[in-house]
Amino acid sequence: MRVPVARPTDDSTLEGTGDPDGDGIPNYLDLDSDGDGIPDATEGVDDADGDGIPNCLDLESDGDGIPDAIEWIGDGTAEDPHPDVDGDGIPNYLDLDSDGDGVSDAIEHAFGYDPYDAGDMPSEVSLVASWVIVVLLLSLGTVMSYRSARRRTKTS
Numbered sequence: 001m002r003v004p005v006a007r008p009t010d011d012s013t014l015e016g017t018g019d020p021d022g023d024g025i026p027n028y029l030d031l032d033s034d035g036d037g038i039p040d041a042t043e044g045v046d047d048a049d050g051d052g053i054p055n056c057l058d059l060e061s062d063g064d065g066i067p068d069a070i071e072w073i074g075d076g077t078a079e080d081p082h083p084d085v086d087g088d089g090i091p092n093y094l095d096l097d098s099d100g101d102g103v104s105d106a107i108e109h110a111f112g113y114d115p116y117d118a119g120d121m122p123s124e125v126s127l128v129a130s131w132v133i134v135v136l137l138l139s140l141g142t143v144m145s146y147r148s149a150r151r152r153t154k155t156s
Contacts, residue, residue: 015040015057027057034059036069037078038093043068048094061093064106066115068093071105075116085116092116 015027021035033040033056040056047054049063061068071092076082083091086100098105098115103122105115114120 015054020057033057034068036067036072036093037081038068038072038083042091043093055094062096064096064104064109066105066109071095071098074098075114082116086118 015030015033017026017028019026019030021030021033023030023035027033031039031041034043036059043055043058043061045054045056047058048061049058051058051063055061059067059069062071072081072083074082074085074092083093084095085092085098086095088095088100092098092105096104096106099108099118101118101121103113107113108115108121111122113122
């Protein structure tokens with residue numbers, strides 16, 4: 001999901017004079033303000049993951065838990081990056097399934113599989129097991145929140 005961010009006419013207003021990547025260049029003059037290896041002009045000012053941080057300042061633009069610097073390289077190298085492994089026109093740092101195998105990068109990454117290799121993916125059994133674990137954890141969190149809320153109302 002792409003969330004547009006209002007773009008002022010003055011770059012120093014949009015990106016600010018800060019220097020979070022510590023390269024000594026203020027953001028509004030820096031070609032890569034967040035230091036992830038992806039030029040600001042490529043990342044743009046949209047907010048792909050809706051976290052309120054423009055992609056050009058966000059070290060993790062798509063919300064899958066994998067830093068943009070890693071996703072930009074894909075299955076290549078820093079000298080020869082492969083920013084769109086599956087060739088779908090969505091760069092890896094914005095693609096929730098970079099290799100196009102039908103398994104999200106977040107799941108592949110969390111379970112130690114290569115999110116840039118369509119042949120390296122969890123089996124259906126491990127995918128089902130991982131979703132069961134996720135559902136159980138979410139359910140447990142809901143139960144714990146309910147119990148905590150009941151305790152607070154009883155003591156009030």
